Amino acid sequence: xxxxxxxxxxxxxxxxxxxxxxxxxxxxxxxxxxxxxxxxxxxxxxxxxxxxxxxxxxxxxxxxxxxxxxxxxxxxxxxxxxxxxxxxxxxxxxxxxxxxxxxxxxxxxxxxxxxxx
Numbered sequence: 498x499x500x501x502x503x504x505x506x507x508x509x510x511x512x513x514x515x516x517x518x519x520x521x522x523x524x525x526x527x528x529x530x531x532x533x534x535x536x537x538x539x540x541x542x543x544x545x546x547x548x549x550x551x552x553x554x555x556x557x558x559x560x561x562x563x564x565x566x567x568x569x570x571x572x573x574x575x576x577x578x579x580x581x582x583x584x585x586x587x588x589x590x591x592x593x594x595x596x597x598x599x600x601x602x603x604x605x606x607x608x609x610x611x612x613x614x
Contacts, residue, residue: 499546503539510535552606559601563614566597576611585609 514528564578566585570593576585578601587593588602588610598614 558604569595583609585611
């Protein structure tokens with residue numbers, strides 16, 4: 498996704514390099530080199546950008562904790578765990594009714610992944 502978002506910038510750099518080649522006398526090899534450097538820069542930065550924009554792993558996620566469903570999970574709703582209200586998703590594709598006991602198994606961003614206890 499990151500590299501696709503960079504494509505409009507590559508096109509713009511290519512157009513500028515073409516204009517400089519056609520009107521300012523920039524050698525063709527230099528115009529191609531400018532575009533290649535722009536693409537190489539974005540490809541080289543991809544691993545760092547992927548790490549920077551990864552959703553944070555919460556340290557306070559109550560993995561293994563038990564709670565109760567406050568708003569039915571169909572498959573997304575709200576649960577109360579350790580007195581805190583959390584957005585949750587049922588790991589199984591079924592609906593978990595309001596008031597049912599749950600166990601926290603994992604988290605994706607700020608959403609807990611739970612199983613019915």
